[in-house]
Amino acid sequence: MTNVQGARRAGPGAILDAYPLSRLQAGMIYHAELDNDASYYHDIYSLRVHGPWDRGAFLAALRGLTAAHDTLRTSFELTKFSEPLQLVHAAVEPPLEVIDLRGQAGDPGDTLERWRRAEVARPFDLGRAPLFRVVVHLISDGEFHFWWSFHHAIMDGWSLHSAVSELFAGYQAARHGPPPAFPAPRTRLRDFIALERDALDDDEQRDFWAGELAGAEPALLPLPARREPAPDGTVGVRWEEVPGPVLAGLTGLAERLRVPVRTVLLAAHLRVCAELLGRRDVITGVIGNGRPETADAEDVKGLFLNTYPLRVHLPSASWSDFARAVFARESAIVPNRRYPLAAIVEETGWSPFDIVFDFRQFRTYRSLTELEEFSFDIGAYYEHTNYALTTGFVMGPDGLSLRVQLRYDPRRLGDDDIARLGRAYLWVLGQIAADPAAAVTAAAAQAPADLAAAA
Numbered sequence: 151m152t153n154v155q156g157a158r159r160a161g162p163g164a165i166l167d168a169y170p171l172s173r174l175q176a177g178m179i180y181h182a183e184l185d186n187d188a189s190y191y192h193d194i195y196s197l198r199v200h201g202p203w204d205r206g207a208f209l210a211a212l213r214g215l216t217a218a219h220d221t222l223r224t225s226f227e228l229t230k231f232s233e234p235l236q237l238v239h240a241a242v243e244p245p246l247e248v249i250d251l252r253g254q255a256g257d258p259g260d261t262l263e264r265w266r267r268a269e270v271a272r273p274f275d276l277g278r279a280p281l282f283r284v285v286v287h288l289i290s291d292g293e294f295h296f297w298w299s300f301h302h303a304i305m306d307g308w309s310l311h312s313a314v315s316e317l318f319a320g321y322q323a324a325r326h327g328p329p330p331a332f333p334a335p336r337t338r339l340r341d342f343i344a345l346e347r348d349a350l351d352d353d354e355q356r357d358f359w360a361g362e363l364a365g366a367e368p369a370l371l372p373l374p375a376r377r378e379p380a381p382d383g384t385v386g387v388r389w390e391e392v393p394g395p396v397l398a399g400l401t402g403l404a405e406r407l408r409v410p411v412r413t414v415l416l417a418a419h420l421r422v423c424a425e426l427l428g429r430r431d432v433i434t435g436v437i438g439n440g441r442p443e444t445a446d447a448e449d450v451k452g453l454f455l456n457t458y459p460l461r462v463h464l465p466s467a468s469w470s471d472f473a474r475a476v477f478a479r480e481s482a483i484v485p486n487r488r489y490p491l492a493a494i495v496e497e498t499g500w501s502p503f504d505i506v507f508d509f510r511q512f513r514t515y516r517s518l519t520e521l522e523e524f525s526f527d528i529g530a531y532y533e534h535t536n537y538a539l540t541t542g543f544v545m546g547p548d549g550l551s552l553r554v555q556l557r558y559d560p561r562r563l564g565d566d567d568i569a570r571l572g573r574a575y576l577w578v579l580g581q582i583a584a585d586p587a588a589a590v591t592a593a594a595a596q597a598p599a600d601l602a603a604a605a
Contacts, residue, residue, distance in 0.1 A: 164240035167220065168227075169340040170347075171234050173490035175303045175453055179226065179234075179276065181536040182301075189270045189385075191302035194532040195310060196266075196295060199318075201524035202325070203286070203294050209246055210329035211320035212284060215313060216244040218332035219451040221304045221339060222313075225279040236339075239279045247285045258289055266297075270532065274301045302453070302533065308439070309451040311512040322521050337444045339452035342488075345442060346456075349488040358486045359494045362461055368501035369433035369459075371426060371538055371562075385534040386560040390572040392552040392579060399583025401549070407470060409477040412509040415543045416480075417473045418578045419507045420462055421590060422541075425574070426505065430464040430591075435506035435537070436480075440488040457491050457506060458483060469586045504538040511545040538562045541575070554579075 171179075178191040216222040223239040249265075251258050265287070274281050282300035289295060298314065305313070316332065323330040349355050392400075404411040416436070424432045441447040441454045462479055465472055495502055518526050535557075542555035554575050556568050581588065 165237050166240050167238040167338075167340065168235045169343050171226070171236055171303075172343055172346055172453065173492040174455055174457070175226075175236070176234060177492055178301075178303045179228070182273075182303075189534050190536055191534070192270055192273065193300055193302045193310075194266060194269060194530075195298045195300075195314070196262075196530050197314070198289075198527035199294050199296050199524055200292060200526070202292065203288060204321075204325050205246075205248060207324035207329075208286070208321050209244075210324045211317055212244045212246060214320055214329050214332045215317050216242060216280065218334045219313070221309070221452040222282065223279050224304055225281065226276040226303070228276065237279070242279045244280060245283045247283070248288065249285065250288045252288050252290055258287070258295075262287060262295055266532065269297070269299050276301070304453060305451060306453050306455050307510055307531075308448070308512060309453070311515060312449070313451050315515065315517045318521060318524060319517060322523050325523070333449075335446040335449040337442055337447050337450050339450065339454070341442045341444070342440060342452065342454050345440065346488050346490060349486070350490070350493060352489075355486045355489045356493075356497060359459075359489055360498055363433075363459065363494070363498050363500045366433060366461060366500055367429070367431065369423075369427060369503035369505065370501060371504040372428075385532065386556075386558040386563065386565070386568060388556040388558075388565075388568045388572050390554040390556070390576055392554065392576065396576075396580050396583045397550075397552045400552075400579065403470065403473070403582065403586050407473055407477075409473055411545070411549075412543070413477045413480065414473050414582065415509060415579075416460075416507055417469065417476045417590075418575065418582055419541055419543075420460075420476065421464065421578050422571070422574055423505055424464045426571075431461070432464055433459050433461045433503055435491075435503045436460045437506060437508040438483075438487045456488055458487060458489070459491070459494065459500075459503060460507075464590060466589055466591050469582045469588060469590055472590045473586075506535070506537045506540040508540055508542040509545070510542060511547065511549070513547050515547040533557065534559075539571075 182190045182192070220238045222244070223242045224236050225239065226234065226236050228234045251261060254261070265285070269283075269285070281304050282298060285297040285299065287295040287297075296314075298310065300310070320330045320332060400414050401411050404414050407414075420432050420434060423434050424430055435457045436459075437455055437457050439454060440456050441450070460479060460483070462476060465475065467475070491502070494500070515528075518524070538559050540555075540557045542557065544553045544555055545551065554572065556572055556575075558568055
């Protein structure tokens, strides 16, 4: 009997399926267990909701969503079998806590922030499903604050936002009739795990990554190893709004080059990384999507990510030519994108990076705007990784807004460092939009002091 077969069982508390962890899941759990004070990979997402509250209808929708998606009924068994497994339970009761703040004197924001800090410090028991909690704070008769707290090892950002969109669509339907049927996708997370295992057995992919990193220097920032711990494991976050004319210039350039706007933003990120690292041979981590190429892959909830290294040499060419070169490099990586970072590091002996690039545009948010009974104020997304700096470019669902999110470990970077870095990103983006024909490397001589000071 294999370890997977041995994990399945029938009867009360039945386990429907069991399969290994991805390497990223295992890494997240390792870092979370290694440093409990940092609250690594305990994510919290929030929305301010304007609309009626009906506990029965909401719970019915939450139960339906949980029944439809394996990852919402998953726990981890790390020691009983020959390798760690994730176990899909036949049924779990989703945890819903409702806290009534109606009539409370004072600013509810202070209460909500105290709750968030306390929640971050409340770890999940990885051996018990589900590994998420939903909490609702009632603010008034027509307004409530929604929180989804979860272990990142069960869900990526796309999955989270599509789950929330499904949940509120189901909630609206349940208020006027029987709970809706949530379709269960045919594609499963286990399909992604199988693809990752295939990648690990592929000599061509192993050789590809060895060639990519041959002779590479460590991509580590010249930062202090550790500052004083932040209170309550707080992660640092700074947002910068990209002006509309700059965004229009960036999207226009992407259209002319026939590349995704993500590629233009990645080129800007690499330029800033070159200044931070002090060299033109640049490596950054890139958060990539490894979902299977199946019809319903976008509907599956789970963790389908891999963070892979992207290495480029900063050219003396124009921004337009550099964006094309970045697109070519990423295109070469696509067939090899599921080869796990942990395996790359183990096999090449190369030191991992401190800086990570992330692009997010969750189109599923559009469905929230179509709900007749509700409107939403997009809230905060708390996430703490083991990287010193993650630069996220967050584009609105309609493509008409763009923000730069600098998420950093305050034990390694200070607020002043991040403020300078934020201004540097905006400056570089502005330069690209204003003159795509300008030389990429010419920016260093013209850059404001902020760009050099951030290095």
